[in-house]
Amino acid sequence: MKKVALLAFCISSTIFSYSQFGTATYDNKDFQSFLKTTTYVAMTGDSLYDAELSKAMAKFWKITPYKIVDQKSFESLSKNPQNSVLVLYRTIWDDKIQGMHSDNLSLDLRMGSPTIADNIIVNYKNYTAPLSSFSFVTSKVEDAYKKYYRLQDIVNTMHFCLVKTQSDKLKHTNFAREYFNKDIGVLKTKTLYILKSDLRNDVDNEKVAKNYPYKFKTVTEDELKNATTRDDKNAVYMIMRETYGPVFYDIATHKCVGGMEYGTFEFFRTQDFKDITSFVKKYSK
Secondary structure, three states: OOOOEEEEEOOOHHHHHHHHOOOOOOOOHHHHHHOOOOEEEEOOOOHHHHHHHHHHHHHHOOOOOEEEEOHHHHHHHOOOOOOEEEEEEEEEEEEOOOOEEEEEEEEEEEEOOOOOOOOOOOOHHHOOOOOEEEEOOOOOHHHHHHOHHHHHHHHHHHHHHHHHHHHHOOOOOOHHHHHHHHHHHHHHOOEEEEEHHHEOOOOOHHHHHHHOOOOEEEEOHHHHHHHHHOOOOOEEEEEOOOOOOOEEEEOOOOEEEEEOOOOOOOOEOHHHHHHHHHHHHHHOO
């Protein structure tokens, strides 16, 4: 993407966590406006990322009409508050009081704004929360492009949350707890793919196996891409959200099957696999 919107702000962790998983509430003014819009989807110029995003939109997006547009067209369309936009967006979060800092690229659903394509907002009062946002857990554009294999899962999950908010007129909900965690029992029968790069240096297969009794496989990102490309019917993968906790996706169905609530962390520790086991047992009774 030649130009990624940059948003720098200071804000409480509760609002940042909200933007990582779920949607704005039904009674939110922007949500009501969104339902009447055409959603413009920004292409980035990266062929693999753009192809997968286009595929995901065609497969899952029904809640509004949508159009795929190039970056030049997007820059003008995104300024219109009568439009909604789906865009790779950078958010810098800096909480000096709590001593926490985050710099993330995410796929954001937002209402159009005159400043959306070039804003750098450092004043909390000027901050506008997205309608929905799913992080790539990286601040590097080239790394976000490499995670193109996640786009079908992200778009499908985002769309589910939006449709559920609309149909049930939701004013507040925890989507993981209310809807997704009930499916986490698939980990008892399917292989959990764990990215090697997400493991702390002192965690190996033997330590994982001592704390996680179900099938698993530690993989490189390329190996995970290959599994998602062939829609592996017997596998689930988990990704790390640094300010919230791991989230789990079924590779074959592209559905979110669970999301855990943690504090801030960078890598999976041995203890985390014991917690995942307890989590599976709790929600799959």
